[in-house]
Amino acid sequence: MLAAGLAILLAGYHFGTFDQSIHIPFLKATADVSLYTNDPFLELRNEQPSFFWYFFLPFERMGWLEPALFVTHLLATWLTFLAVWDLSLALFNNALAATLSVIVFTFTHIGFVGFQIIEFSLLPRTFVLPFLLWVFVLYLRDRIPAAFFLLGALSNLHLLSVNFVVWMLLVDALLRLRQIGLRRLLVGLGLFFLAAIPLIWKSWQAGQALDWSLRPEWFSIVAHGILGQVFYLTWPTPYILLTTLSGIAALVLFAIARWKAPSPNHDRQMIHFTAAALIAMAAQQVVSFWLPVTALIQQQILRISLFLLIFAYLYLAQYLAVEWRTSLRTRPELYALTVGIAVLPLAFFTLLVWATLQLGPARKWHVPLAGGLTLVGFLSTMAFVISYRLWSPGIHLSSPATPWNEVQEWAQSNTPKDATFITPPNIWSPLEADWRVFSERGTVATLTELLEIALLPDYLPVWQARFEALTPGAIDRFTGNFYENREMIRQAYSQLSTEDLIMIACRYKADYLVVEAESVKPLPEVYKNDGYRVYSLAQAKTCP
Numbered sequence: 001m002l003a004a005g006l007a008i009l010l011a012g013y014h015f016g017t018f019d020q021s022i023h024i025p026f027l028k029a030t031a032d033v034s035l036y037t038n039d040p041f042l043e044l045r046n047e048q049p050s051f052f053w054y055f056f057l058p059f060e061r062m063g064w065l066e067p068a069l070f071v072t073h074l075l076a077t078w079l080t081f082l083a084v085w086d087l088s089l090a091l092f093n094n095a096l097a098a099t100l101s102v103i104v105f106t107f108t109h110i111g112f113v114g115f116q117i118i119e120f121s122l123l124p125r126t127f128v129l130p131f132l133l134w135v136f137v138l139y140l141r142d143r144i145p146a147a148f149f150l151l152g153a154l155s156n157l158h159l160l161s162v163n164f165v166v167w168m169l170l171v172d173a174l175l176r177l178r179q180i181g182l183r184r185l186l187v188g189l190g191l192f193f194l195a196a197i198p199l200i201w202k203s204w205q206a207g208q209a210l211d212w213s214l215r216p217e218w219f220s221i222v223a224h225g226i227l228g229q230v231f232y233l234t235w236p237t238p239y240i241l242l243t244t245l246s247g248i249a250a251l252v253l254f255a256i257a258r259w260k261a262p263s264p265n266h267d268r269q270m271i272h273f274t275a276a277a278l279i280a281m282a283a284q285q286v287v288s289f290w291l292p293v294t295a296l297i298q299q300q301i302l303r304i305s306l307f308l309l310i311f312a313y314l315y316l317a318q319y320l321a322v323e324w325r326t327s328l329r330t331r332p333e334l335y336a337l338t339v340g341i342a343v344l345p346l347a348f349f350t351l352l353v354w355a356t357l358q359l360g361p362a363r364k365w366h367v368p369l370a371g372g373l374t375l376v377g378f379l380s381t382m383a384f385v386i387s388y389r390l391w392s393p394g395i396h397l398s399s400p401a402t403p404w405n406e407v408q409e410w411a412q413s414n415t416p417k418d419a420t421f422i423t424p425p426n427i428w429s430p431l432e433a434d435w436r437v438f439s440e441r442g443t444v445a446t447l448t449e450l451l452e453i454a455l456l457p458d459y460l461p462v463w464q465a466r467f468e469a470l471t472p473g474a475i476d477r478f479t480g481n482f483y484e485n486r487e488m489i490r491q492a493y494s495q496l497s498t499e500d501l502i503m504i505a506c507r508y509k510a511d512y513l514v515v516e517a518e519s520v521k522p523l524p525e526v527y528k529n530d531g532y533r534v535y536s537l538a539q540a541k542t543c544p
Contacts, residue, residue, distance in 0.1 A: 039442025113248030152195025349377025403531025
């Protein structure tokens with residue numbers, strides 16, 4: 001519980017940001033159908049392959065959504081540490097290794113794709129994570145049917161994460177079929193589909209099926225617009241290359257830790273799991289570069305790398321336990337190694353610290369050098385994430401007082417529920433909410449919608465027409481760098497003339513216009529703060 005609380009304080013907690021920028025408006029529109037009535041994007045809420053958010057409908061209707069989500073996030077984080085403890089014991093049967101695992105996982109670690117293990121908001125994937133770790137525990141303890149049954153139940157909450165674990169378990173099960181037994185495997189698969197019946201029924205009713213067609217244009221827009229790091233490992237974009245390098249370093253550390261302190265009973269299974277994940281990641285690169293099959297792109301396969309990161313740090317904790325109990329290292333060396341593994345977010349700095357400590361006592365300066373590398377690695381990582389606005393510690397149960405959130409709250413309090421706004425389509429980031437979250441009002445189009453279009457490609461033409469109207473030529477100029485795209489979109493939107501905006505208002509039945517404060521328009525101004533102006537379009541537009 002202490003680790004969970006500290007992890008949340010260090011990572012921060014933010015309501016309505018990141019993927020919640022999609023989920024919260026969907027939830028609000030489900031709870032109150034009079035919201036967002038002129039916004040076609042909200043119709044996609046009925047195509048969600050998950051029941052997770054339905055559990056929060058009563059809290060939204062009672063006005064308790066924010067505290068309910070925070071309490072659930074606390075619970076999910078606490079359960080994640082319990083599951084880490086159990087998985088460590090299942091692998092190594094070493095209480096010290098389990099304790100060190102809890103300490104190590106308290107701090108943020110980043111690998112491939114850039115997702116951290118303990119995230120800063122509640123999402124379906126963060127809620128199911130501890131239960132997926134318990135699936136591994138059940139499987140390693142030879143409770144095959146129970147593991148697959150739990151997986152089937154979890155598929156009703158977050159299918160993508162479940163698919164990754166199913167793949168890893170099936171690879172191992174097939175490679176060890178004689179040991180597991182075909183009958184038990186078939187029973188497990190049967191129980192999986194039995195537990196997944198609610199999701200299967202929902203998908204069947206919605207007419208959803210796997211799409212094996214090639215959609216290069218859709219994939220290019222999604223990848224170049226907002227999600228390049230989910231599909232590519234080698235794009236020449238700083239944050240993609242940095243996380244890929246960190247992921248590779250984590251794999252090297254996993255290999256070192258396994259060599260020094262392997263799992264006594266389950267080493268073969270862990271190698272199979274790791275190989276399965278690497279095969280899946282390689283397949284994603286083939287699909288991304290040469291064969292954009294819709295169904296495979298929708299899986300966002302590179303996300304499977306989160307489990308590689310978890311495996312790596314579990315093994316590193318075991319390696320630390322062995323070093324503390326049996327090593328001839330000095331105490332300063334052990335402290336330097338422990339701190340380097342625990343607190344450094346990027347694994348290539350941890351690898352440098354480990355390599356430095358291998359110099360041994362013959363080099364009197366190796367411990368101070370390792371400490372210096374730890375400090376440099378930590379500070380440079382902090383500078384990087386702060387410059388990209390990827391880290392903001394603190395607990396934000398609701399919207400922080402920023403000009404962007406304040407203009408949304410004004411809209412929520414002072415305009416009809418069915419009002420539609422033209423808003424800057426670029427404003428969203430992992431720590432910044434989309435327009436729809438706090439305003440509870442519809443908008444013409446936003447960049448954020450690509451997060452959902454990556455899963456529901458049929459909506460692309462609708463979004464494309466609306467987004468192109470707001471940012472002429474921007475889609476064709478997507479670079480694959482999210483931050484460059486945001487600035488380019490901002491400039492394209494700011495260059496629209498008043499006549500252009502009125503035409504857009506007529507086409508999409510918009511009632512209000514939101515622009516940055518320095519953009520003065522010859523329109524009736526109804527609100528202004530330090531960052532934004534809101535204009536009424538009701539009197540200005542004369543639509544045919």
